[in-house]
Amino acid sequence: MNDLVHRYGTALTLLMCLAVAFWLVILVIVPNLYLFENSFRPYLPVQDMGGPKDVYTLKNYLTFFNSPIHITVFISTVLYSSIVTVICFVLAYPLAYYLSKKVSVKSLPAIFLLLTVPLWVSEIMRSFAWFIILSLRGPLNYLLINIEVIDKPIRWMTGFRSVIIGLVYTYVLFMLFPIYNAIQSLDTAQIEAADDLGAPWWRIHWRVILPHAKPGIASGSVMVFMLSAGSILVPTLLASTNSRWFTEIIQQWMFESLDWNTGAAYAFLLLILCTVFVTLVMRIFRVKLSDIAK
Amino acid sequence: MSASVELQDVCADFGSFRAVDNVSLSIEAGEFFSFLGPSGCGKTTILRMVSGFISPTAGTISIGGKDMRNQRPNQRPTALIFQNLALFPLMPIWENIAFGLEARGVDKKTRRKRAEELLALVDLPNAADKTVAQLSGGQKQRVAIARALAVEPSVMLLDEPLSALDLKLRQHMRAELRAIQKRTNVTFIYITHDQGEALAMSDRVAVMSHGKLQQVAPPREIYNQPATGFVAAFVGESNIFSGTLASRSGDRGEFQTESGVFKGRLGPDIGDGAKLYVRPEHVKLDAAAINGNTIPVEVTDIAFEGNFISIQTIDATGRTVVSETRNDGTASVPDRGTKLFASFDADKAFILADEAKNQPVAAA
Ligand SMILES: Nc1ncnc2c1ncn2[C@@H]1O[C@H](COP(=O)(O)OP(=O)(O)OP(=O)(O)O)[C@@H](O)[C@H]1O
Numbered sequence A: 001m002n003d004l005v006h007r008y009g010t011a012l013t014l015l016m017c018l019a020v021a022f023w024l025v026i027l028v029i030v031p032n033l034y035l036f037e038n039s040f041r042p043y044l045p046v047q048d049m050g051g052p053k054d055v056y057t058l059k060n061y062l063t064f065f066n067s068p069i070h071i072t073v074f075i076s077t078v079l080y081s082s083i084v085t086v087i088c089f090v091l092a093y094p095l096a097y098y099l100s101k102k103v104s105v106k107s108l109p110a111i112f113l114l115l116t117v118p119l120w121v122s123e124i125m126r127s128f129a130w131f132i133i134l135s136l137r138g139p140l141n142y143l144l145i146n147i148e149v150i151d152k153p154i155r156w157m158t159g160f161r162s163v164i165i166g167l168v169y170t171y172v173l174f175m176l177f178p179i180y181n182a183i184q185s186l187d188t189a190q191i192e193a194a195d196d197l198g199a200p201w202w203r204i205h206w207r208v209i210l211p212h213a214k215p216g217i218a219s220g221s222v223m224v225f226m227l228s229a230g231s232i233l234v235p236t237l238l239a240s241t242n243s244r245w246f247t248e249i250i251q252q253w254m255f256e257s258l259d260w261n262t263g264a265a266y267a268f269l270l271l272i273l274c275t276v277f278v279t280l281v282m283r284i285f286r287v288k289l290s291d292i293a294k
Numbered sequence B: 001m002s003a004s005v006e007l008q009d010v011c012a013d014f015g016s017f018r019a020v021d022n023v024s025l026s027i028e029a030g031e032f033f034s035f036l037g038p039s040g041c042g043k044t045t046i047l048r049m050v051s052g053f054i055s056p057t058a059g060t061i062s063i064g065g066k067d068m069r070n071q072r073p074n075q076r077p078t079a080l081i082f083q084n085l086a087l088f089p090l091m092p093i094w095e096n097i098a099f100g101l102e103a104r105g106v107d108k109k110t111r112r113k114r115a116e117e118l119l120a121l122v123d124l125p126n127a128a129d130k131t132v133a134q135l136s137g138g139q140k141q142r143v144a145i146a147r148a149l150a151v152e153p154s155v156m157l158l159d160e161p162l163s164a165l166d167l168k169l170r171q172h173m174r175a176e177l178r179a180i181q182k183r184t185n186v187t188f189i190y191i192t193h194d195q196g197e198a199l200a201m202s203d204r205v206a207v208m209s210h211g212k213l214q215q216v217a218p219p220r221e222i223y224n225q226p227a228t229g230f231v232a233a234f235v236g237e238s239n240i241f242s243g244t245l246a247s248r249s250g251d252r253g254e255f256q257t258e259s260g261v262f263k264g265r266l267g268p269d270i271g272d273g274a275k276l277y278v279r280p281e282h283v284k285l286d287a288a289a290i291n292g293n294t295i296p297v298e299v300t301d302i303a304f305e306g307n308f309i310s311i312q313t314i315d316a317t318g319r320t321v322v323s324e325t326r327n328d329g330t331a332s333v334p335d336r337g338t339k340l341f342a343s344f345d346a347d348k349a350f351i352l353a354d355e356a357k358n359q360p361v362a363a364a
């Protein structure tokens, strides 16, 4: 703090702190607290607000547990978000290893540029792009038929297939970068030592590289999972009628039923249950929170 | 359980830079062989070629008479101890040591037993379940040796393994390494830029400079009969006189310098740029001139080094001549400013190819 004052002067330091505080308190904490408070109140017509019926209740939360359909949607959201996370890992790990240990330092900037260029385009455009690519008479089927991999067009946008593809595409870099950083910090001599001691490549990965990359894998997985479970754009655009995402239900409560109270309760349920799920998975894989923060 | 190693016309290029230049030598099975040279002279590069991490640009390497071309590091009967040890920090010590056995499919019980035997061998009992971070530098060192020994290599390659240790520990580990080598009878190829280490431990030493071999010989020969000026200057100390070779007869020559004409022994392959090298301990200071190889000098400084005394003098041309005498407790030391005669035996003066003639060469 003293250092900041010394470097930028009192006025500028104060301004910076105020800006951060404003952002944190007004834009993050207050709205969330407001929603949180609302989630414990019943949804009432305007004239009843503040009246005798306006009492704190768990009714909104119970709505979820009394609705088998919503529970099913929640479970499939968690399931398919997990699948997205696993696919992202399978794609990102080899790439991260390759980038951090095999590619020459000179070509790295160009590769990272290529990797991040898609992020310059807004998520909605990218999702629409997939909508077009995956459509029944779209370019993907056209290509696959023409190189004779398939003979009939595949209906991609049925079930959760297209949602998975869209989410993987959108969030795979959130997996790549933490793993890349983790493997980057591994001393190459350790890989060579394992090689020299006679270990085949897969054992080198299993015993030396993967354990070292674990914190990166964990933080990448948590990010991809949470972002996927909380994603609204991709599922809205790419889901079919038989695949609903939990966020879509929250949106329904808020914007179709105009019942913000139940919507808020559902949103917090998503947050809490996903956090519990992530914590459990981290237990299973013996990852500590402090590992991730590294 | 040991194998010979043969290098034949081995070169290593990095781009247009030749890091190892035409090195040929053969290391016998069970030998403790050292590469000695200044930083960047290509020692690690040679070791990485023997262990298989890089392939020579030219030449062949064979181990136990078998050509190692196209043999991956994990197929060679070598074990490399890395300059930074490269232990696996996330495994307990015993798994580190047993890693090579694990890769060979040895069952866990046998692995554990073998790891404990090796820990006893390197004098580190009770460390099996510790983590790497809990060990001191010297202990990590021993774990690295045990890990390499576990795969029963025929050739151990050690890349300056003691450089990170303090002096006392280094001296202790020297003896330890030597003992382990004798006990296991594995061929050791040892890299160092510390001449004391190389001379004290090795059966033979190869001195390198700028990727080139300067001399391959037992330690005493390296010190007593340096083959090139580089060896004379790099290993131990030398008084160096520039000048020209005036005459030669057999293995003797007369060398013309500004300070006079001196007789000395001729080294091999002397080009134009020869110099005369005399070790300080072979320079005697006397009150009277003796015939031959004598320079009148004046004492300028005296340094008491404990077991020896170093006396600096200058001659009429302003050249510094250093003389060293053993400190036996009774040796008399001249005062500063005393005028004396420095002399040395023609047998102990070497006329050798100049080290400056061994500059780095670009690859063809
Ligand atoms: N991968 C590489 N690419 C380019 N040049 C290299 C590479 N590896 C080594 N060199 C160069 O080759 C020369 C020899 O390197 P090497 O590592 O063999 O030296 P060294 O004798 O082991 O030195 P030190 O005692 O400092 O470890 C050095 O000049 C170094 O700059």
Ligand SMILES: [Mg+2]
Binding pocket: B043, B044, B045, B083, B159
């Ligand atoms: Mg080196």
